[in-house]
Amino acid sequence: MPTVAITDYSFPDLELERAILSAAGFELQSGNDKQTSALKSIVAEADAVITQFAPINSDVIGAMQRAKVIVRYGIGYDSVDVQAARERGIPVCNIPDYCIDEVADHTLAFILGVTRQVVPNTLHVRDGKWGLATPLDQLRTLRDQTVGIVGFGRIGREVAARLAPFKSRRLVFDAFVPTEVVRNAGCEPVSLDDLLGQSDIVTLHCPSTPQTKKLLNATSIARMKPGSVVINLARGDLVDTAALVAALQSGHLAGAAIDVCDPEPIPTDGPLRSLPNVIVASHIASASPKAVRTLRETAAHIAVMALRGEPLPNVVNGVKP
Numbered sequence: 542m543p544t545v546a547i548t549d550y551s552f553p554d555l556e557l558e559r560a561i562l563s564a565a566g567f568e569l570q571s572g573n574d575k576q577t578s579a580l581k582s583i584v585a586e587a588d589a590v591i592t593q594f595a596p597i598n599s600d601v602i603g604a605m606q607r608a609k610v611i612v613r614y615g616i617g618y619d620s621v622d623v624q625a626a627r628e629r630g631i632p633v634c635n636i637p638d639y640c641i642d643e644v645a646d647h648t649l650a651f652i653l654g655v656t657r658q659v660v661p662n663t664l665h666v667r668d669g670k671w672g673l674a675t676p677l678d679q680l681r682t683l684r685d686q687t688v689g690i691v692g693f694g695r696i697g698r699e700v701a702a703r704l705a706p707f708k709s710r711r712l713v714f715d716a717f718v719p720t721e722v723v724r725n726a727g728c729e730p731v732s733l734d735d736l737l738g739q740s741d742i743v744t745l746h747c748p749s750t751p752q753t754k755k756l757l758n759a760t761s762i763a764r765m766k767p768g769s770v771v772i773n774l775a776r777g778d779l780v781d782t783a784a785l786v787a788a789l790q791s792g793h794l795a796g797a798a799i800d801v802c803d804p805e806p807i808p809t810d811g812p813l814r815s816l817p818n819v820i821v822a823s824h825i826a827s828a829s830p831k832a833v834r835t836l837r838e839t840a841a842h843i844a845v846m847a848l849r850g851e852p853l854p855n856v857v858n859g860v861k862p
Contacts, residue, residue, distance in 0.1 A: 545844045546587035547571040549595040561841040589844040599625035610847035612840045619749040623858035632860040634843050639835040640827035645699035647826035651772050651798035656681040683707040689740030692747030693718045712736045742770045749776035759784040768795045774826045777803035786812045800826040
């Protein structure tokens with residue numbers, strides 16, 4: 542019986558995937574050990590591989606003897622060595638549209654949380670105090686803010702649409718999106734340097750690639766407006782963590798709100814866990830019952846399609862089955 546291996550998962554169980562695979566006549570094997578040796582063992586004889594956070598590196602891919610597809614639970618696929626998979630002729634598929642509304646909503650929650658100082662004022666009251674928890678100038682009106690959106694894919698566009706009723710000025714940098722698409726959304730296409738220099742709030746919605754890793758570093762953060770804010774719900778390695786911490790501690794950045802970080806989890810003694818001008822979540826912006834169900838069902842169905850020899854959606858490494 543053909544086998545689908547799930548390398549790792551954060552769900553309570555895999556009954557949803559098991560039901561889909563079993564109905565199609567396939568067997569499910571699973572593990573939850575992200576060490577290379579364990580991963581090589583579970584994928585070696587698998588006919589399809591589904592993975593969540595485990596590092597599917599060239600060694601792991603090299604151990605795959607029969608895999609017809611690698612499916613990533615999620616939008617980003619930087620945990621998979623897509624070049625190694627391409628060299629082996631194994632298509633890699635992601636799931637790019639399962640949590641668009643969730644992440645866009647969470648981005649707005651973060652932006653409003655920072656500009657309206659929601660967390661400090663909540664903690665202030667819980668501590669038995671009353672009145673403003675922060676200086677008055679830290680409370681901002683979103684209408685008066687210029688928001689820079691880096692990346693204008695599905696999520697970036699939904700963030701822009703959600704910002705429209707707040708009447709913020711919206712700048713967009715995306716080298717792969719035509720300027721007329723940006724303008725038609727009511728936004729202004731600009732260079733990255735102009736976006737960083739003019740934005741009060743910079744929100745990241747681009748993938749992690751060799752070109753975008755550490756996009757925000759000591760040099761680029763220094764070009765940002767004093768008192769500006771960083772929002773990151775995309776990938777942790779888009780931001781140089783040490784540079785972000787330094788800018789927050791010096792006051793060059795007024796605040797940050799992050800759902801992702803490099804590394805993850807944030808070390809227990811990491812400053813980002815305790816800085817008063819930071820809102821932190823543990824990589825949960827994509828979560829909702831609907832989104833998680835869609836994610837899991839789609840991953841299982843793509844595995845079934847691969848084993849049936851059907852055309853695959855969302856192939857990110859250019860390999861056709």
